[in-house]
Amino acid sequence: MKFIYISSITIWIFFLFFCEFLSAQVQLPDRLLEINKINISGNRFFDDAQILESFATKETPGAISKFLYNLFGDKFGKPNEYFYEDIFISDLERLKQLYSDNGFFDVNIISDFHISKDTTKLDIYLNIIESNRATIDTVIYAGLENCKDISVQEISAKSLIKKGSYYQKSLVNEEANRVIDLISNKGYPFITIITDSSRAERYYSTNTFKIKYFFNPGQKYKFGDVTILVEPQRPDIVPSIIEKYLEFRKGEIVSKSKIITSEKNLNRLGLFESARIDIKENFYYDSTGVMPVIINLRPKNRHELAPEIIFSDEDNTFNFGVGLGYTNRNFLGNARNFTSRIRLNTQSIMDWNFKRVFSSTGLNDETVQGIAELNLQIIQPYFFTKSLNGSWTLSLLADKKNFYLVTLIRNKIGLVNQFATYTTGYFEWTLERSNVNWLEDTIKTGLSLLRLRQEQQPQFNSIFSFTLQRDKTNDIFSPTEGFFHAASIEESGLMQSVFKNLQPTIPYTQFYKITLFGRWYKDLTKRKFNIFALKLKAGYQDKYGESKLNPDKSIPLSRRFFAGGSGSIRAWKTRTLGAIPQHEIQLGGNFIFEGNVELRVNHLRGFGKLWFLNLENFWTVYFFDFGNVWNSLSDVKFTDIALASGLGIRYDTFVGPIRLDFAFRIYDPMEVYGKRWITDKKFFKETLYNGVLNFGIGHAF
Incomplete structure (x- = not known):
């Protein structure tokens, strides 16, 4: 777009400014001057940091940075910065243009210079008169x-x-x-x-x-014939499946947004490697006002049997395991997908006592944690509407924790609806049969037989849940900007209380659960060098109705809150932190509040490679964690909030960063008075010795 200024006065103003600048330079000596400080005043629209960011003229770094530069080069430090007249003039011209682009066409920038007594250093003073904005x-x-x-x-x-x-x-x-x-x-x-x-x-x-x-605008067009090309061909992918998920029909007015949305619909089906909607070749020579469309599809294999090696952060601890999955794409037609998956997962395998496991206790050992699971799932995309997906999942699960084994039979019906570009809602109805088997070592922990019998009762619960989440982060694996918000609510027992005669013998519990979760990311440098990250989580659950008055009924263990671990407060191992009697921490709590703060810094940017490692993929993470779990809201005390800090390393890969964190306790509310703060303990023999090393795949949040 052309910009025409109906005045020649601005040219004259710039000429005077240029002459004024040159006259100021006459006072400067011929030798190079080190830039000590750039002082800016008068600016209101742009702050000092924004102005200095646009300048090639820079202040000389501090003594430490110069020392590191002289020792190691520009990878660790920065050299002296000197004043160059031509570069400074270009900086001022660029700043004036920056102001002009934002409506300040009469901006006046006055420069002044102060030279040190030894005539080696220079202070630059800029006084900016912004004037009125257009x-x-x-x-x-x-x-x-x-x-x-x-x-x-x-x-x-x-x-x-x-x-x-x-x-x-x-x-x-x-x-x-x-x-x-x-x-x-x-x-x-x-x-x-x-x-x-x-x-x-x-x-x-x-x-x-x-x-x-x-x-x-050109000619107005309507959609014409739609040609579907499937390569390689699959006889089960028929035109009716594709046409169902298009936002446009032949004869409708052409809309680019409908074409884009249709492409997204097809790509979300899970049937195709790629789905692309193009205009038919040689269409531009057609003047009939009809635009023919061609849909190019590259389908995935209909049947797929795939072994799996599993790395995850489930239960806030390192998971390693193997699995086998089968997928049938377009199961019984209508773009329906069927998947079956079996997996065997170890948890915290670094803490297993293999000597006892192989000599006496076997997998019942209290150090052994793991999950065995069989999943059968049918996914129906675009259930009733194009924005609504449905699923039906049947799961058989055995979850071994330190002191007990939970077996679950779970039947779940789920609906997923995308309300807006960044906002998604999840509704689930779960029928869950749970049973807890306590191990022999559990009795040694101090739990009463009455409490053990109470927790061991089998339950059959009907659970409704709804989750609303908004995701505006800019990357799935390593976000540097944006936020993620989620709120969920669960209810159990309403169905059984209405239809009591359907299951008179199997206990159930009436309870509700509310969870709020948020993650925020900010690039502090605008060049993805220093990333600030924050996570907050709060949740509460309680019994209601008849269950509230019945002490024999308890909320299932699989639904409770636990703290500690690689994605929680990292100076405690998974499920070992709680403002709860020590012997009951393994049972979890009903209220949780926790937060994590991280500063992720790419210290090795520009260092190239060392053997097969790309050094730029390494990140250093400084973190601070806080929070705890309580039995009820009435138990919450400010002095119960645990504090931890530490240092971590990340290495970016195509599946997300590999993570290693070392955390130590700053404040331990589980300790006796006089030994809670880090200052009350010996730093090396107690604080660092009792630190926790966490390993995982992906960021902590």
């Missing part, structure tokens, strides 16, 4: 006169720039793109903006702009 007076949309179904009022209703708003070049360009997107969804897919006829005219006398956009 506003927009008129916005004109031209070239759309023949588009009878598009009104200027409709276009301007959601305009990014309006009369009286401040001028900003980026918004002017964004508005052009917004209008192109709007009109391309109304039958004009080849609309363009004519740059020679579009302009931004500034009137110096009023410091206002007239913005004129001139568009060439």
Whole structure:
């Protein structure tokens, strides 16, 4: 877009500014001067950091950085920075342009220099007089006169720039793109903006702009014939399956957004390696107003049997295991998928006492933790509507913890709906038969026989849950910007209390559970060098109704809150932290509050490779964790919040970062008074010796 300024005075102002700068330079000596400090005043719109970020002229780094540079080079430190006249002039011109792009066309930048007594160092002073900011007076949309179904009022209703708003070049360009997107969804897919006829005219006398956009909408089109090409061919993929998930039909007005959404629908089916919607070749020579479409599909194998090696962070501890999965894509037609999976998973295998396991106790040993699971699942995409997916899952699970074995039979029906681009809702109805078998060593922990019998009662629960989550992070594995919010609520017992006669002999528990979860990420450097990350989690559950009054009924162990581990408070091993009597920590709690703060720094950026390792993939993580688990809200005390800190290393891979964290306790509420704080203990013999090493795949959050 052209920019025409209806004045020649600005050229004269810049000439005076340039002469003033040159006159200031006459005082500077011929030798190179080290830049000690750049001082900025008068700026309101841009802060000092933004201005200095745009400058090639930099301040000399501190003594430590210079020492490291002299010792190791620019990988660890920075050299002295010197003043160069031509570079400084370019910096000022760039700063003036930056201000102009945001409406400050009369900005005046006055520079001054102070030289040290030994004439080796230079202080630069910039005084910025921003003056008045230009506003927009008129916005004109031209070239759309023949588009009878598009009104200027409709276009301007959601305009990014309006009369009286401040001028900003980026918004002017964004508005052009917004209008192109709007009109391309109304039958004009080849609309363009004519740059020679579009302009931004500034009137110096009023410091206002007239913005004129001139568009060439081209011909209006309707969707024509749809050709489906499947390569390699699969006889089970018939046109009716594909057409069901298209957002457009033959004869409808062409809409680019419908084409994009249709592509997403097809790619989410899980049937294809890729699904692409294109315009038919040689279409541009057709002037009938009909746009034929071709859909190119590359299907995955219909039947797939795949062995698995499992690495995960389930239960906030390192999981390693093996599995075997079978997938049938397009099971019984209609894009339905069937999967079956069996897995054997070890947990915290580094803590197993293999001597006892192989000599006497076997897998019943209290150090052994693991999961054996069989899953059968049918997924129906676009259940009733295109944004709603359904699933039916049957699971058989044996979950071995330190002192007990939980066996579960679970039948789950789930619905997933995408409410908006970043917002997804999950509804689940779970029928769960659970049974707890206590191991012999459990009696040694101090639990009463009455409590053991209470927890050991088999249960059959009907559980409804709903989760709403909003994900605006910019990366699945290693986010550097954005946030993730989730809120979930569970209810159990309503179904059984209404239909009591259906299961008169098997106990059930009426309870509810609420969980709030959030993750936030911020790139502190704008170049993915220093990432701030924060996680907060809070949850509460309690019995209600008849179960509230019955001490023999308990919330199932598989539904309780636990703290400690690689994704929780890392200075405690998984499920070993709690503001609960020591012998009951293994049973979990009913209220949890925990948080994690991380600073992820890419110290080795620019170091290249060492053998087969890419050093730039290494990250150093400084972290601080806090939180605990309580039996009830009434038990919560501020002095019960555990504090931990530590240092970690990440190595980025294509499946996410490999993680190693060492954590130590800053404040341990489980200790006796006088030994709780880190200052109460010997740093090496107690604090570091009792530290916890956590290994995992993926970030802690």
